[in-house]
Amino acid sequence: MSTTIGFYIIDRVLGGPGNGVNLNRDYTEIEISILTKVFERIAQRVQDSWQNNLEIESTLNGIETNPQLLQILSPDDIVVIVMMSVRLGNKLDGTLSICIPGEFLDDVVDRFSPKAARPNKRPDPEKEEIKRRVVLENVCESNLEIEAIFDQFTMQLKEFIQLQPGDVIPLNKPLDDDILVKVNEIPWSTAKLGETKQKKAIKLSHILSNGNEGIQWGKNKTSS
Template structure:
């Protein structure tokens, strides 16, 4: 039970409050979030949520790509998306880095082209080089510069990554991406002005026991003019390719399929014999069939009946004439 105050104590307390010697604390002190008016936020929560969905799709594409490329299970996930000044991002980059400069060109010419900066952890870079050259991927904790051969190998990887990035973006707005260069010295990187606002997308990549980071730096000026055209409908429908791209894709698939080997058999009849009868078979023995020699036969393609046909002879060789497709 709380201690009761006497009348004298109450009077003394009121006197101290009136004189300003005592202050009354607020019931609950509200948390105050700092806001920098020099660099106001350019994107709303809804827009950042849209970017998060875009890069969630991109991370899934990377997971599938790296898992197949490196022949080990790989998981890529989005950690966070935030706005920064460019100098804050560049100052956080290590001296020895693996940075891909990716050109992003919107199909709509009213939008300006943008240069995206993709920084990949050097440990991931050395891991990929070791795996792609036939190694186990254990020697990735290296403190040295990349060789010219390693740069060429990683350049091919970054080119494939830029295509997956294009696929993720095209679900929202039609763009074309391409890798312009690979940089390994972050201190010589002057892609944007220090005070420019950028959006940083932080990804985490997990391969076996290795955890590494991948970050995307997107100029806010370019993103701001494009994101207003982002629509939910683009995220819900599949990407529509151009007719010539669809035709080229069909032709490529058909050409690949034409080289496939399939077993084709012409079967007159199926019947059963006892093992004892099979063991006593001799030349000139007659085996009765369940159908006439002039009846249709079945054409079996990879164990599946496809056609009915007639048995015949062409140029002293047995042949079959296809009649109709078996539904």
């Protein structure tokens, strides 16, 4: 794992914004302790992800900051290395490599034939509910950008460059008409304009059932 990802995780765990993670140094003992706790939880998630196909036990044996010092396998052993590009928070790119011993793959490759690829055990409803809650809790901590779009229109470039402070631009949408609410640039709801506690506000009118409905609504209501 690249150090940028490690420092980003540490900064976020400690309540930081995840900035300034391009540090050219080794981890401190405290930072190693934080990463250990994080990867112990990741190891448990890896074990859970395999449970419907294969009984495995995933544990964290330790953290090594210098890959050249690892003594897990002999130089002659066959391994499969999976390299992945990781993006965190839409502002950080890093790499993550997973090394899988060939002996492990020899033991499980037959289980992933078209016939054996079907789950050999029913999911545990209680465990599935716990995983669903964990995912939901993590998602609920995400920040969303919400936009309330009153109207959209086109303007010629020569008119645009002549605009000055104080100019009035008339719109074609009535004040009591529905406006479009977008979440992370995705149409999500219609709403009415209003006020509350001496501040502009919107009152949700209708939650769009899917993205296609919202996109179609936006196109129909956009004036040109």
